[in-house]
Amino acid sequence: MMSSETPWDDIGSPKADFNVRKVAGTDAIPIFWGKNVQGNCLLIIELDGDHSTQFRNDVITLHGITVDLRNGEVPFKQRLILTLEKHVDRDLFFGLCKTLIASLVPVSDASVALSVVLVHIKRWKAFLAGRKLRLLSAEEIQGLFAELQFLRLLYTRRLSEIAALDAWCGIDSVHQDFIFGDTAVEIKSVSGRERNSVRISSEDQLESLSSNLFLMIYKLSDMPDSHHANSLNDIIRIIELELTDDKALETFSEKLSSFGYIPLPEYDTPRFVVSNSQCYQVSEGFPKLVRSRLPQGIARLSYEIKLESIKAYMCSDSLVLERS
Numbered sequence: 001m002m003s004s005e006t007p008w009d010d011i012g013s014p015k016a017d018f019n020v021r022k023v024a025g026t027d028a029i030p031i032f033w034g035k036n037v038q039g040n041c042l043l044i045i046e047l048d049g050d051h052s053t054q055f056r057n058d059v060i061t062l063h064g065i066t067v068d069l070r071n072g073e074v075p076f077k078q079r080l081i082l083t084l085e086k087h088v089d090r091d092l093f094f095g096l097c098k099t100l101i102a103s104l105v106p107v108s109d110a111s112v113a114l115s116v117v118l119v120h121i122k123r124w125k126a127f128l129a130g131r132k133l134r135l136l137s138a139e140e141i142q143g144l145f146a147e148l149q150f151l152r153l154l155y156t157r158r159l160s161e162i163a164a165l166d167a168w169c170g171i172d173s174v175h176q177d178f179i180f181g182d183t184a185v186e187i188k189s190v191s192g193r194e195r196n197s198v199r200i201s202s203e204d205q206l207e208s209l210s211s212n213l214f215l216m217i218y219k220l221s222d223m224p225d226s227h228h229a230n231s232l233n234d235i236i237r238i239i240e241l242e243l244t245d246d247k248a249l250e251t252f253s254e255k256l257s258s259f260g261y262i263p264l265p266e267y268d269t270p271r272f273v274v275s276n277s278q279c280y281q282v283s284e285g286f287p288k289l290v291r292s293r294l295p296q297g298i299a300r301l302s303y304e305i306k307l308e309s310i311k312a313y314m315c316s317d318s319l320v321l322e323r324s
Contacts (some may be wrong), residue, residue: 008035014037017037020034033097042082043081043100047077051069051110052078060122061125062124066082082100099120099262119250136260140259151178158321162251179208188215188218191272198215200305203299213281214279221273231272236261240252280315286310289303
């Protein structure tokens with residue numbers, strides 16, 4: 001999945017304590033690569049102040065990685081030490097460490113830094129527990145990106161943060177992507193040659209028990225050089241900064257884990273620009289194939305709808321997004 005070269009390769013094992021090398025660019029919150037006497041790979045994060053209570057309340061136990069908070073040699077400093085045990089894949093640990101470093105570079109407050117680390121460790125734990133040790137496909141990246149676009153709109157224009165996260169059905173849903181109140185919304189993305197039609201992947205996606213069913217389509221363009229483009233990692237970092245409710249942030253992390261997502265460098269591309277979005281109301285006469293109307297014996301179908309054929313069902317996204 002990743003390169004076999006890691007920063008621990010040229011760090012020797014010490015006779016006592018640690019051998020360390022500072023991570024470049026980590027000045028506000030100093031971070032170090034390290035090895036201990038046993039030769040274990042370490043990531044050491046230096047924190048000003050005493051964070052023992054916060055650590056005890058929020059620490060996550062992670063199979064294969066020891067997370068420990070120790071007092072430093074200098075008064076009023078502590079070290080958060082992540083130690084890789086032998087039965088966890090080294091490259092995956094390197095991926096986690098790079099993610100933590102990238103997340104901590106803009107942080108200057110030690111308490112916030114500890115919270116950020118523990119949130120990422122919790123997501124990593126859920127990822128490993130799900131055993132989805134593979135990269136998301138290009139189609140999965142694009143689909144998740146589109147759902148996150150709608151999630152942002154939902155918590156800024158219609159619902160509270162936690163209500164919006166609860167409405168997001170995630171990967172476990174066999175029906176629509178978002179359900180709240182008496183409204184269901186199916187999210188689709190199109191790009192490149194797909195732009196004239198949208199694929200419906202099951203007979204359940206356009207049939208709902210909710211009174212109001214909408215189809216939201218995002219047109220995405222891969223524009224790596226645009227200042228307005230975002231990768232999957234980018235949009236997730238944006239949402240994490242926007243969420244102010246701790247419970248919402250925790251729920252967001254859990255939902256992402258269900259997709260098998262952790263912020264690996266591989267998700268820094270593609271970089272999308274949303275060139276257009278259009279909402280359709282799936283009302284009487286909308287062209288669709290649904291389970292309740294299929295001939296007996298037919299199941300598990302997918303089909304495409306020509307966008308030209310559903311122009312009459314276009315509606316403003318305010319029907320879905322604006323609060324009553």
